[in-house]
Amino acid sequence: MRVAGVIRYTVLLLTLLGTWLMLQTYFQRSWRTISLRSWLGATKKPSSEKLPRYKCGNQKSCPQNYFAFKIISGAANVVGPSICFEDLVLMSNVKNNIGRGLNIALVNGTTGQLLKTDAFDMYSGDITKLQTFLQGIKRGTLVLVASYDDPATKMNDKVRAYFTELGSSDVATLGFRDNWVFLGAKGLMNKSPFEKHIKNDKETNKYDGWPELLEMEGCAPRKMD
Incomplete structure (x- = not known):
């Protein structure tokens, strides 16, 4: 046991x-x-640091004494254009102040203050209204332009000459349903570096009857010389 x-x-x-x-x-x-x-x-926790956001959602910040801007043309005759200046949207679908044709914002080239916005239908009789508008622009004013649908059907030589004086190089060849974005200034001594233009071409158009939209961002100096 x-x-x-x-x-x-x-x-x-x-x-x-x-x-x-x-x-x-x-x-x-x-x-x-x-x-x-x-x-x-x-070690895999996401960083708490946020990527910097620049004015108008641009990829880079602007140096002192420069204005940030972004101009986007319309997409075909469906999506309207937008114009942003110093992180303030001046013209857009949301603001309900755009129209087919040319959308233009005038800004004081020294203070950056918005002076006026207007849209001009190039299918209709707005050409006389546009001539008066361009003729009244004062020296030192920045001019921001975005096309929508068609910018040039009834554009005449006088209007083209006004835009040329503002620094445009492409307005002379602007045609039916082209896309165009531009920033110039009254009293500019040289051609503006801020301009994009794409022709309406059925072989290369992104949309049925219209080219792809254009987007341009940059830094415009105060009192452009």
Whole structure:
């Protein structure tokens, strides 16, 4: 009996010892796994630093004494254009102050203050209205232009000459349903560096009957010379 009792106690002790070793091994591995995952997770946490946002959503900031702007032409005759200046949207669908043809915003070239916005339908009789508008622009005024649908059906030589005086190089060849974005100034001595123009060409048009939209952003100096 005594021998049998010793054997039973020995078996029980070995069983308890084996169970304890198994539990210890399990918890050590679990702890290492959790610790490793936690460490890896800590290294993968997204940075709390936000990317900088520049005026008008531009890719770069503008230096001192320069104005940030972004001009986007219309897309076909469906999506209207937008004009942003110093992080302020001057013309857009949301503001409900755009129209097919030419959309123009006038800004004080020294202070950056908005002076006027207007839209001119190049299908209708707005050409006389546009001539008067362009003729009245004062020296030192920045002129921001975005086309929508068609900018040139009834554009005449006089209007083209006014835009040329503002620094445009492409207005002379602007045609039916072309896309055009432009920033110039009254009194500009040289051609403006801020202009994009894409021709209406059925071989290359992105939309049915219209070229792709144009987008232009940059930094316009105060009192452009």
